Amino acid sequence: MLRDYLQFSRDALLWKLDGLSERDLRMPRTATGTNLIGIVKHMANVEIGYFGDTFGREWPTPGERISDDEFEADPQADWYATESESCDEIIGLYRRVWTFADATIDELPLDAHGRVPWWGEERNPVTLGRIMVHVLVDLTRHVGQADILREGIDGAAGLRVEAPNLPDQQDWPAYVAKLTLLAQRF
Numbered sequence: 044m045l046r047d048y049l050q051f052s053r054d055a056l057l058w059k060l061d062g063l064s065e066r067d068l069r070m071p072r073t074a075t076g077t078n079l080i081g082i083v084k085h086m087a088n089v090e091i092g093y094f095g096d097t098f099g100r101e102w103p104t105p106g107e108r109i110s111d112d113e114f115e116a117d118p119q120a121d122w123y124a125t126e127s128e129s130c131d132e133i134i135g136l137y138r139r140v141w142t143f144a145d146a147t148i149d150e151l152p153l154d155a156h157g158r159v160p161w162w163g164e165e166r167n168p169v170t171l172g173r174i175m176v177h178v179l180v181d182l183t184r185h186v187g188q189a190d191i192l193r194e195g196i197d198g199a200a201g202l203r204v205e206a207p208n209l210p211d212q213q214d215w216p217a218y219v220a221k222l223t224l225l226a227q228r229f
Contacts, residue, residue: 045153045172045175045176045179046145046148046175048179049175049178049179049182050141052179052182052183052186053086053137053141053182055186055190055202055203056082056083056086056182056185056186056189057083057134057137058203058204059079059186059189059190059192059193059199060079060080060083060130060134060189060193061204063079063193063196063197065129065130067079067196068080068124068130069081069123069124069130072192072195072196073192076119076122076123077122077188077192078122078123078192079189079192079193080123080124080130080133080134081121081122081123081124082122082185082188082189083133083134083137084121084122084123084124084128084133084136084137085121085122085185086137086181086182086185087108087121087133087136087137087140088108088109088121089178089181089182090137090140090141090143090144090178091108091140091143091144092159092161093144093159093174093177093178094143094144094147094148094174094178095143095144095147096159096160097157097158097159097160097169097174098147098151098155098157098171099157100143100146100147102143103143107136109121144178147171148171148175151171152171153170153171153172153175154170154171154172155170155171156168156169156170157169157170157171157174159174
């Protein structure tokens with residue numbers, strides 16, 4: 044069940060990028076620079092760390108992940124695509140990370156112990172089950188961010204492309220006007 048929800052959320056994150064240009068994916072959309080491809084790059088590094096480092100598994104191509112030195116120089120290094128990285132490369136990396144992370148999930152029982160190197164001793168050791176929940180919570184939070192960013196670009200919103208989970212035939216401008224009038228009363 045946890046793995047199914049994890050994959051569902053991974054897929055949801057990537058569909059928020061479908062059909063957008065390299066520029067749209069890179070463009071900062073918030074005051075803190077949040078951008079769609081940066082969310083994907085961040086989650087790739089999150090999953091490498093939690094499903095790799097925590098359980099003693101090394102990412103096979105270390106040059107693809109953000110190093111400690113890069114984080115030291117730029118604490119936001121995993122939140123944007125550099126000039127030498129394409130969005131397609133980052134998306135491809137994230138898909139390969141799924142295979143790597145899923146191998147950890149397949150090979151270990153939920154009660155398998157690991158150690159998160161960047162957590163204090165008071166939070167270690169951890170179990171695979173705890174890490175799966177932790178990553179799933181982090182991922183779903185970022186999928187929500189991506190949903191809002193995408194809606195701001197072209198209005199695409201909802202749960203999935205084929206089933207957005209939004210009312211059909213909704214007059215969105217009228218609905219927003221109604222909410223605006225309500226808010227202005229306060």
